[in-house]
Amino acid sequence: MGAHHIPVVADVLLTDIKVNREDMIVLPGGGVGVQNLAASEPLIGLLKEHQSYKGLLAAICAGPTIPGKLGFYKDIKAICYPGCEGDLLGAVISREDVVVHRNFITSRGPGTSLAFAYKLLEMVKGAETAKKVSSGMLYNKVP
Secondary structure, eight states, X not given: OOTTSOOOOOSSOGGGOOOOTTOEEEXXXXXXXXXXXXXXXXXXXXXXXXXXXXXXXXXXXXXXHHHXXXXXXXXXXXXXXXXXXXXXXXXXXXXXXXXXXXXXXXXXXXXXXXXXXXXXXXXXXXHHHHHHHHHHTTOOOOO
């Protein structure tokens, strides 16, 4: 159940997922959801494995606190929901809406979710595709 009582039903178990080097893991935000994700040993194992080969890891809102508590952001520029910065251990805290540094993409929260989404699209499909899609959605601020 999401923070706003919207049910989310998985179509595959986390233990059945194999993340490849070229895949991007995206962590959502939300207080209770992030607490549940942070308590998931299979997820933490997956994140550590993915980080061992510097796979792309994106997180928004309180989501960056998960890799942050694991020490992934040491000397990395990152951002999260205001007030959660203490959990980004060793990070260089930014004030930007979306931050890309090395293999990490982080964003502040609900109000920055479109900028975050278009940055992810740009990283996966290229700047031209991100610009085309954002333009069609009447969003004129592609990061």
